[in-house]
Amino acid sequence: MKRALILVLAALVVAPSATMAAKPDYNYLEAGYNDVDVDALDEGDGFFGGGSIGFARNWHILGRYDDNEIDNGSELTSWMAGVGWHGLFSERGDLVGELFWVDIKRKNAGGVTTKEDGLGARAGIRLRLFKSLEVGAFGKWQDLDSAGTSSKRTSTSSSGFEANAIYHFSRIGIGLGWEDINDIETFNAFARLNFGKQ
Numbered sequence: 001m002k003r004a005l006i007l008v009l010a011a012l013v014v015a016p017s018a019t020m021a022a023k024p025d026y027n028y029l030e031a032g033y034n035d036v037d038v039d040a041l042d043e044g045d046g047f048f049g050g051g052s053i054g055f056a057r058n059w060h061i062l063g064r065y066d067d068n069e070i071d072n073g074s075e076l077t078s079w080m081a082g083v084g085w086h087g088l089f090s091e092r093g094d095l096v097g098e099l100f101w102v103d104i105k106r107k108n109a110g111g112v113t114t115k116e117d118g119l120g121a122r123a124g125i126r127l128r129l130f131k132s133l134e135v136g137a138f139g140k141w142q143d144l145d146s147a148g149t150s151s152k153r154t155s156t157s158s159s160g161f162e163a164n165a166i167y168h169f170s171r172i173g174i175g176l177g178w179e180d181i182n183d184i185e186t187f188n189a190f191a192r193l194n195f196g197k198q
Helices: 004-013
Strands: 026-038 042-055 059-070 075-087 093-107 113-128 133-147 153-169 174-182 185-193
Touching: 026 174, 042 075, 059 133, 059 185, 093 133, 093 185, 113 153
Parallel strands: none
Antiparallel strands: 026 042, 026 185, 042 059, 059 075, 075 093, 093 113, 113 133, 133 153, 153 174, 174 185
């Protein structure tokens, strides 16, 4: 699935634009299904919900919550919230930079919970290749402190990538996405409701 998504995104990047494209929208709500691979050993699935609200022309706030059940009986939940800037690229797309807080909880089959939290950042591009078709590609970074059953905390930095493609039907979008960071690889399918200017 990962290879198929990458091939689709690559094909879209080189495709010519048949109609005048719109700008990406930063006012939306979205929700979807996750397929998760943790530490390249355990698999699971779940759901996510999130959204973004634009303000002051080139700024937006964002948030997301994920809830996943892993096949080994553990649970993986996370939330993030932050602020972002967008602009400068072209009439059809934006350079995007975001800074956010991340909170990840892992609960094993025995009920023991470990927690990681800290700062994250994402930078990349959102591009409307066509009026109805949008693609995005981002680099990601996280610096998380973790705590388990003891009071001792350790810090870990990680980097990764994210990509998505969204087909828009007026204010409704249907998308596929992929993300790999912090030993968690996620594929998702989702629906998005845009409520900004069309």
